[in-house]
Amino acid sequence: xxxxxxxxxxxxxxxxxxxxxxxxxxxxxxxxxxxxxxxxxxxxxxxxxxxxxxxxxxxxxxxxxxxxxxxxxxxxxxxxxxxxxxxxxxxxxxxxxxxxxxxxxxxxxxxxxxxxxxxxxxxxxxxxxxxxxxxxxxxxxxxxxxxxxxxxxxxxxxxxxxxxxxxxxxxxxxxxxxxxxxxxxxxxxxxxxxxxxxxxxxxxxxxxxxxxxxxxxxxxxxxxxxxxxxxxxxxxxxxxxxxxxxxxxxxxxxxxxxxxxxxxxxxxxxxxxxxxxxxxxxxxxxxxxxxxxxxxxxxxxxxxxxxxxxxxxxxxxxxxxxxxxxxxxxxx
Numbered sequence: 644x645x646x647x648x649x650x651x652x653x654x655x656x657x658x659x660x661x662x663x664x665x666x667x668x669x670x671x672x673x674x675x676x677x678x679x680x681x682x683x684x685x686x687x688x689x690x691x692x693x694x695x696x697x698x699x700x701x702x703x704x705x706x707x708x709x710x711x712x713x714x715x716x717x718x719x720x721x722x723x724x725x726x727x728x729x730x731x732x733x734x735x736x737x738x739x740x741x742x743x744x745x746x747x748x749x750x751x752x753x754x755x756x757x758x759x760x761x762x763x764x765x766x767x768x769x770x771x772x773x774x775x776x777x778x779x780x781x782x783x784x785x786x787x788x789x790x791x792x793x794x795x796x797x798x799x800x801x802x803x804x805x806x807x808x809x810x811x812x813x814x815x816x817x818x819x820x821x822x823x824x825x826x827x828x829x830x831x832x833x834x835x836x837x838x839x840x841x842x843x844x845x846x847x848x849x850x851x852x853x854x855x856x857x858x859x860x861x862x863x864x865x866x867x868x869x870x871x872x873x874x875x876x877x878x879x880x881x882x883x884x885x886x887x888x889x890x891x892x893x894x895x896x897x898x899x900x901x902x903x904x905x906x907x908x909x910x911x912x913x914x915x916x917x918x919x920x921x922x923x924x925x926x927x928x929x930x931x932x933x934x935x936x937x938x939x940x941x942x943x944x945x946x947x948x949x950x951x952x953x954x955x956x957x958x959x960x961x962x963x964x965x966x967x968x969x970x971x972x973x974x975x
Contacts (some may be wrong), residue, residue: 646754646975647953649702651691655954655961658753659687663701665799666750666758673715673761677973678778680752680946681707682956683809684898685745690957691902696746705751705971706744706898709767716761724767726776727752727759728925739921742781752951755974765925768932771942772866778942778968779935782809787801787818787931788923789871789893797822797866802858802885804828806838806846807966810873810896812943815841817869820938826861828854830963841943858885866890876900883910891916943967 646664649657668674686704706729715721722757730740734747743759751757767776794803803817805811806827818825819842823959827834827843835846847857858867865968866887873896882892894917910917923931935941945965950957950973960969 644755645950646703646970647825647950648703648753649690650701652690652958655690655957657690657703658953658957660951660953662709664755665756668758670729671761673716673764675708675710675725675755675757675759675764676708676713676775677705677708677710677752677755678724679709680705680950680971680973681777681781681809682953682960682971683707683781684815684896685742686751686753686959687957687961688897689745693746698746699748703750703753703757705757706742707777707781707968708752708757709773709889710752710973712764713756715873719764719766719916724773724776725764726767726780727757728763728765728928729780730922730925731760731763742922752973753971755950763925768936770936771932774944774947774970775942777970778944780807781815781922782968783813783935783942784923784928784931784960785873785895785920786810786826786871787934788927789814789818789895790821791923792918792920792929793869793871793891793893795821795823797825797867800824800826800862801869801871802826802828802867802882803843803871803896804864804874804878804882805963806832806841806843807963808873809968810871812841812967814871815843816943817934817938819843820934820940826858826867826890834966852857855881855884862887869893872896874898876903879903880905883915886913886915888913889915891918893918893920895920945969947972 741747875897877899945967
């Protein structure tokens with residue numbers, strides 16, 4: 644099969660498109676012919692490498708997958724369209740779970756074929772296209788999990804960082820569908836316009852305005868009920884400062900770094916909460932599919948690249964040039 648593999652950590656140039664052996668199916672597993680695989684920041688973190696986390700080289704990235712079954716099992720038929728729930732049992736007792744194509748033993752979906760546990764197979768909802776089905780299983784599920792953990796109620800105000808990203812754009816769509824008032828942050832006027840189109844109530848261009856001051860101005864100095872922070876070190880201090888009393892910051896992701904300096908006194912004096920979110924459960928993914936159908940929400944797709952052009956897709960994401968999900972097409 645054709646696949647994009649990495650033999651070492653590094654920049655986009657370590658991605659190599661080549662012929663590799665087909666996976667050998669193990670007990671309790673099934674082969675999926677990959678149709679589309681979305682690009683996520685996890686792919687970049689694994690490609691770059693994180694101290695203390697290891698992968699077995701050569702490694703195949705990619706956790707956001709839609710495709711067809713090579714063989715049937717149970718109630719599933721050969722050739723049936725499916726999506727892959729990306730969470731697997733963790734190799735680390737202090738981590739909730741691992742992710743297919745991430746740090747761990749499972750190879751990912753930057754390939755024509757992928758071997759996954761049978762229990763990770765979900766029938767593709769017929770109200771999503773193949774491309775849309777590969778756009779939901781990570782970013783949208785993570786956003787859904789964060790919103791559920793936030794315990795927001797209709798009319799609450801939420802700050803969402805990174806409006807143009809997968810998590811940011813999905814969180815805006817889902818938050819608005821839940822009746823929340825959305826403040827979001829973009830890096831230029833085009834991305835700000837994109838955020839408004841998604842339904843954001845107030846958009847801050849972080850390169851021309853001070854985010855903390857603007858959030859407090861918009862909320863009459865009260866602050867927000869919840870912050871969705873998937874950016875990391877650079878945004879954590881502001882995220883905590885703009886929370887109202889008893890506000891909640893829901894955190895996932897470390898795009899700008901994994902170690903933040905925060906104002907501890909401000910944090911405890913307002914009795915705030917920091918809640919971690921890591922993907923979401925399989926049942927949450929199924930519930931998300933139904934919610935998106937009910938609310939007529941379609942995932943926002945920025946662009947689709949051929950699998951062989953994975954380097955270009957990674958470069959686009961690293962430059963934050965996307966508005967929505969970036970996809971790789973592995974097969975026709």
